[in-house]
Amino acid sequence: MHRILSNQLPQHVGETVTVAGWVHRRRVLANVTFVILRDRGGLLQIVTRHDETQEEQVVEVTGKVVANSVAPGGVELVEPVFTVLGPAEPPPVELFRPELKASLPVLLDHAAVALRHPARRKVFAASAAVVGAFRAALDEQGFTEVFTPKIVGSATESGANVFQLDYFQQKAYLAQSPQFYKQTMVGVFERVYEVGPVFRAEPHDTSRHLATYTSLDAELGFIESHRDVMAVLTEVIRAMVGAVNNHGYDVSMPVDVPTLHFAEALKIAGAPEDEPDLAPEHERALGEWALAEHGSDFVFVEGYPMRKRPFYTHPQPGEPRWSNSFDLLFRGLELVTGGQRLHRHADYLAALAREGQDPAPLRTYLEAFQHGMPPHGGFAIGLERFMARVTGAANVRETTLFPRDLHRVAP
Amino acid sequence: MHRILSNQLPQHVGETVTVAGWVHRRRVLANVTFVILRDRGGLLQIVTRHDETQEEQVVEVTGKVVANSVAPGGVELVEPVFTVLGPAEPPPVELFRPELKASLPVLLDHAAVALRHPARRKVFAASAAVVGAFRAALDEQGFTEVFTPKIVGSATESGANVFQLDYFQQKAYLAQSPQFYKQTMVGVFERVYEVGPVFRAEPHDTSRHLATYTSLDAELGFIESHRDVMAVLTEVIRAMVGAVNNHGYDVSMPVDVPTLHFAEALKIAGAPEDEPDLAPEHERALGEWALAEHGSDFVFVEGYPMRKRPFYTHPQPGEPRWSNSFDLLFRGLELVTGGQRLHRHADYLAALAREGQDPAPLRTYLEAFQHGMPPHGGFAIGLERFMARVTGAANVRETTLFPRDLHRVAP
Known part of the structure; x- marks a missing residue:
């Protein structure tokens, strides 16, 4: 696979690309789910109707890059096909929140995961x-x-x-x-x-x-x-x-x-x-x-x-x-x-x-x-x-x- | 003082400059002594008639840079005035030799000095x-x-x-x-x-x-x-x-x-x-x-x-x-x-x-x-x-x- 990082996505509008990373957040609406993917370039939005992802799961996603001014970076991935690379149990701290709410001892005890925020x-x-x-x-x-x-x-x-x-x-x-x-x-x-x-x-x-x-x-x-x-x-x-x-x-x-x-x-x-x-x-x-x-x-x-x-x-x-x-x-x-x-x-x-x-x-x-x-x-x-x-x-x-x-x- | 490093000396032929370093070697001839100074730029030759230096002494030397094709770097310092910055007792290993002759245990025991070679x-x-x-x-x-x-x-x-x-x-x-x-x-x-x-x-x-x-x-x-x-x-x-x-x-x-x-x-x-x-x-x-x-x-x-x-x-x-x-x-x-x-x-x-x-x-x-x-x-x-x-x-x-x-x- 030729993997594209999230911060490179704006250069690929109109193309079908493969990205990979962690499922950072899932926003489930009535007809559609927004999956926010986290990679070392940042965050990226994926729009899907058939969402089976879990937070912190590691996935590879192939989809089409389209412009969307309200998405992070002004682009999003549509018609995605997900492959799970690494399964995940629910994380011990809520990584999807803009700010970590856990106390310092909890963050330190679970540093292996909390540091991903x-x-x-x-x-x-x-x-x-x-x-x-x-x-x-x-x-x-x-x-x-x-x-x-x-x-x-x-x-x-x-x-x-x-x-x-x-x-x-x-x-x-x-x-x-x-x-x-x-x-x-x-x-x-x-x-x-x-x-x-x-x-x-x-x-x-x-x-x-x-x-x-x-x-x-x-x-x-x-x-x-x-x-x-x-x-x-x-x-x-x-x-x-x-x-x-x-x-x-x-x-x-x-x-x-x-x-x-x-x-x-x-x-x-x-x-x-x-x-x-x-x-x-x-x-x-x-x-x-x-x-x-x-x-x-x-x-x-x-x-x-x-x-x-x-x-x-x-x-x-x-x-x-x-x-x-x-x-x-x-x-x-x-x-x-x-x-x-x-x-x-x-x-x-x-x-x-x-x-x-x-x-x-x-x-x-x-x-x-x-x-x-x-x-x-x-x-x-x-x-x-x-x-x-x-x-x-x-x-x-x-x-x-x-x-x-x-x-x-x-x- | 504005100090010149030994490897910068060729750019200063004809000038009076100040150098500083360790007395690496002394070659005492009948009428003249060649003092080889060691600094982080390399080695440099100083010609003097009044040598009171000791090996490994740290000295500051002001003198005139002259070309000499047989000296290291093609230049040497003449008419030097020495100031001792750091006194030295004779070193535990002979640092002036092109190759260290001491055994490995001796070199390691006296690493503080031997590493200067x-x-x-x-x-x-x-x-x-x-x-x-x-x-x-x-x-x-x-x-x-x-x-x-x-x-x-x-x-x-x-x-x-x-x-x-x-x-x-x-x-x-x-x-x-x-x-x-x-x-x-x-x-x-x-x-x-x-x-x-x-x-x-x-x-x-x-x-x-x-x-x-x-x-x-x-x-x-x-x-x-x-x-x-x-x-x-x-x-x-x-x-x-x-x-x-x-x-x-x-x-x-x-x-x-x-x-x-x-x-x-x-x-x-x-x-x-x-x-x-x-x-x-x-x-x-x-x-x-x-x-x-x-x-x-x-x-x-x-x-x-x-x-x-x-x-x-x-x-x-x-x-x-x-x-x-x-x-x-x-x-x-x-x-x-x-x-x-x-x-x-x-x-x-x-x-x-x-x-x-x-x-x-x-x-x-x-x-x-x-x-x-x-x-x-x-x-x-x-x-x-x-x-x-x-x-x-x-x-x-x-x-x-x-x-x-x-x-x-x-x-």
Whole structure:
């Protein structure tokens, strides 16, 4: 069969064609039934007098394309001959409704079917485009993609919240981030990125936390400061925003993203000046400020206090209480964390000693710095969190195909 | 600083420029030292009388570009002024030599540094290009990228060789493949792919097995048979071969890839006709045949016996002892496994009953088939194995950045 997609149908008016897809909806009238077929091109209307279809049945349909201005796409299929390719029992959620009515737990339990709904599908089509845009923006700037291990021998980065594994009678852990590996790979390719799963044994049951998510990571060498990292990130985010806006979303990003020093951000948020970090209400206030003052859904905050950043963070030259790090807030929520890293071996040893941390488990990581590393920095973006802000989802589980959390490990 | 890359230098003859990179090699003569600098563009020669550099030191160098036909790229930098950006102790492997002399275990133990060698770097630059080509070929054919969970609640696909996890006081496992999820997502997008890690608790210590590798997975709906899958795969492999050949490798792929039925393959390999599978020596013989008879590094074998394929495999219509499945051999080794899958719920229940397998742990997977799925199929390519065949590496660890196996969980 030569199959035509629903969105190609307007080019075939007057012809007999074959289409195929899922029976999305049946509207049974006295003398006629309208069968709405769903395929990867969209929806299409079939008019029949002898309807034996069932919702979600997969059918192949041969019929004649005629113009009908009130049908989806301005065309419909008449005199159809149906062949059932895949039988179906009634779906567990009503996919034919313009909006899914089921609760989030029901949608997640029946994700295999619920994800077929056009509104759910749209989120993940946009999500795929976002990742493509992330890669394309970095490819253009000379970055190389890397694939680093998700099983690691020591729970190094923070020590807490790691999943432990039975690894051939050894202890091993799931990687919380590709942080150490992407830094190491700066020594090889100068500029690298990775798209992959990260694992957090988060004991929190919130709308923002998942046990595993897709991290969009980048790291680049030969920078002057974290500002060079912010410049690359700005181009990356611009590409990602372009991708979602092409998919029917509406995100505002001006040419210049407003940038505040941490001390300035505290003032605007009305927070005490000795706060060590931004609380959620401060982030919300900054999001409102950025939109009102700059028409921007994004605002950079740089110079976070060193004591709240990880040991590999580079201090602000001349002001070691502040750091050369930043967060990018998106609609009042932290989306990206990044910054300049330490690059000298001696600086790592000093930083670990200050924190009272044993350098021994980090030996293979520190080896890169022992043998020459340039000033470098990078960032990590949570894909699902980005899509939650884009779509206005209240819960990050809505923008994850098959979320994993404290209570959920299926489907 | 405005930094020039080594491969841009020929465009700046007569100018004073700034370059930056690693001190790759020092050739100390009586009156002069040649410092070879390595950056992401390649190698470049610096001529100096006052050399205080060290191998692997990261330096920024300002100097004058002059033509010199015997220097790399036909140019060199003279009257250099060096600034050290990153100090270095002597590297654990001799990176300056044209070929790395260290043994594989040493190279892997010191991967953080050994990967900087141009010969190692080349493998992973090509590998990144291969993944880009895989995605581009599928994007062009209307596929959508998906990100599916790597933590799963039941060890479903084969039961054996799974890593178990401490998951919030529940049992959970690392996904052996995205098989079930990519099939489910055919119900959403019709055509999907995923690039991601898969996990195999392989108790084998061989040159071919890893505990985790990068799987390039695709799945598509509305096929007539596995031949439609092979057609998509052929275009994907052609793109991947193009990518490696652009990186200086030499892989032969004719317009028509030779295709043998399993029964025919056994004859050519000189194997008994009741063999249930191809042994390594049979695969080698078929590789030699394909190269000699068709000038092809690739050969498809289709119709493998059902009893050696997983339960979701679709039988060959009219010949249920054979399957609608295939392997693609690359230089005499299985590279890709694929085929048509069952798509009717009743067929799944029958297949599981035949194997004496309880359908209960598969409930959420089977739900997709209960509610309408088209005939579909797909394939999975092991990235590291592909690169091992391309580069002629004897061990798949040579084409993995940081391999994981029975004995190795670091660096």
